[in-house]
Amino acid sequence: MFPIDFFWRAAQRWPARVAIDAPEGSICYDALADRVAALAAGLTALDPTPQSRVGICAGNSAEHIAALLAVLACGKVWVPLNPKSTRSEIRRIVDVTEPSILVFDAACAELLEGAPGVRVCIGAAQGARPAGSTLADLVRDGAGAPRPVIDLPPDATQAIKFTGGTTGVPKGVMQPYRAWMANIVNQIHAWGFDEHERYVVAAPITHGTSTYILPVLAQGGCHVLPDGAGAQAVRAAFRERGGSACFMPPTLIYMLMALPGAARSDYPRLRRLIYGAAPMPPEKIHAVRAFFGPVLGTTYGQTEAPQVLSVMRPEDFEDPHNVSAVGRVTWFNDLAIMAPDGRLLPAGEVGEVVARGDLLMTGYWRLPEKTAETLAGGWLHTGDRGLIDARGYLHLRDRLKDMVISGGFNVYPVDVENALGQHPAVYECAVFGLPDEKWGETVQAAVQLHPGQVADEAALVAFVRERLGPVQTPKRIHFHDSLPRSPVGKVLKSAVRDAALAALKSVPDAS
Known part of the structure; x- marks a missing residue:
């Protein structure tokens, strides 16, 4: 059959x-x-x-x-x-x-x-x-x-x-x-x-x-x-x-x-x-x-x-x-x-x-x-x-895979990072999810620009949207003079995520 x-x-x-x-x-x-x-x-x-x-x-x-x-x-x-x-x-x-x-x-x-x-x-x-x-x-x-x-x-x-x-x-x-x-x-x-x-x-x-x-x-x-x-x-x-x-x-x-x-x-x-x-x-x-x-x-x-x-x-x-x-x-x-x-x-x-x-x-x-x-x-x-648990019920805690689920769609940060990194003003970026009442999670990006380069949030959002479509486009871009890094130079996503959360909480009407 x-x-x-x-x-x-x-x-x-x-x-x-x-x-x-x-x-x-x-x-x-x-x-x-x-x-x-x-x-x-x-x-x-x-x-x-x-x-x-x-x-x-x-x-x-x-x-x-x-x-x-x-x-x-x-x-x-x-x-x-x-x-x-x-x-x-x-x-x-x-x-x-x-x-x-x-x-x-x-x-x-x-x-x-x-x-x-x-x-x-x-x-x-x-x-x-x-x-x-x-x-x-x-x-x-x-x-x-x-x-x-x-x-x-x-x-x-x-x-x-x-x-x-x-x-x-x-x-x-x-x-x-x-x-x-x-x-x-x-x-x-x-x-x-x-x-x-x-x-x-x-x-x-x-x-x-x-x-x-x-x-x-x-x-x-x-x-x-x-x-x-x-x-x-x-x-x-x-x-x-x-x-x-x-x-x-x-x-x-x-x-x-x-x-x-x-x-x-x-x-x-x-x-x-x-x-x-x-x-x-x-x-x-x-x-x-x-x-x-x-x-x-x-x-x-x-x-x-x-x-x-x-x-x-x-x-x-x-x-x-x-x-x-x-x-x-x-x-x-x-x-x-x-x-x-x-x-x-x-x-x-x-x-x-x-x-x-x-x-x-x-x-x-x-x-x-x-x-x-x-x-x-x-x-x-x-x-x-x-x-x-002892009764056989599965309880999820978090994800090992670095994935954002926004509005029921899976968004893989590496895809968004690769697209955002193609912008000539972007030196490095990190993409992550933040909790959202409507969408479950929203896609967010932390960006460090090349010295002397200028790009505003709207321009970067439009740049990604053109390449990946609306679902994978970051809702917010968080700019850093220098992204936080580990001793070996790796960007610390937990740190940029915490900074973004703190920034959004400090602005009650942020969307």
Whole structure:
């Protein structure tokens, strides 16, 4: 059995049920299955090579979901391309993975300009005919095609998702079929999805939301696509269209609570509000539960072990001892705490969180040395520090890896430092994260300029934004005559971070 088989079986069992409720109309399971089979045939006709890569760069839509399912159905490898990225970042990923087919919507066409690969457009802007094929062409040409048969081992790659490395060599995480199978089973088990589920697709399909597409469809549920972007549209999907479950970053949850006239009655069918991609402080957990009721849950995972290494169900939060926890280990996986010397530590002791089992990646795309380092000794070394208590709950303490999570997106300081360091006035810089009520963390930079050079904060912010996009752009630039250093000359990030915190605290209205 393969991940796509969950969808095929659901289409056979609930052909007349609505699978996707989009602003432009609803699609039932039988119609979606026919569309996916036709698209799979079309993709295979464009490139019959098994396990060839297909990049998809698009916003959330019913067509995006159908295209993703078609990639899974024909035994190809999905490469999600973040539509919020810059053209250079997209091109870097395309050059590394070499997808033979690129699927995109009109809004993302410019991001893929000049990239190799056969083009397949989701629709066309203002009726214009794009270069290459359209999704509609593939559906028409593949109409009536039988469902493909996949014959690949469990360790074959289902997706290559990228984590960090947008400057220099990016790391493409190879997620195998077995990892997707483990995710699907654990999501269904954890959240109790059934044929009455109406899952609101609020976060990007290119990110964590993708791990919920098949679990909901497997049980005959429906994906509800909001009519527009932003918190207002998400609230309307719950209030007016019966949304019952959703995965989103904490930032969006806080925005929903802050909407004018916000009330629990806006969410009449909500039973599972799952947060992830960033931590939620205990005081925020209490506030969210007070507003939405006992529906909050969370998961812990990484791109290298997608989404569900551990699960924290709403009922787990009833115990006040669990407010700082991220749940207990899921099926088909093991979690442990490891000392620097490789010893597994007993309950209550802090060390690195390590994992093994079906959920793990097979490695990083074409990076064998990095793969061996991360999967040393048969364990995934997560780079997170934490402990497992006597009851089996995982509590995270901090991150060994120098990463900032802002608004649910991972930002690697080295990427921002490399971009900022290209400015002719910058002598050296250090990038770090600071706590933020809205975003979880914000990206900050400490900069030392070359003697005699001048550059203001706005100029440096614009310089980075042009190269990396808004997510990785520092919110503040802190200037130093001389950055603090260790005896061997290394910049002390802890010192610049402490100085930035002190500076922000001394200015109450700083933003």
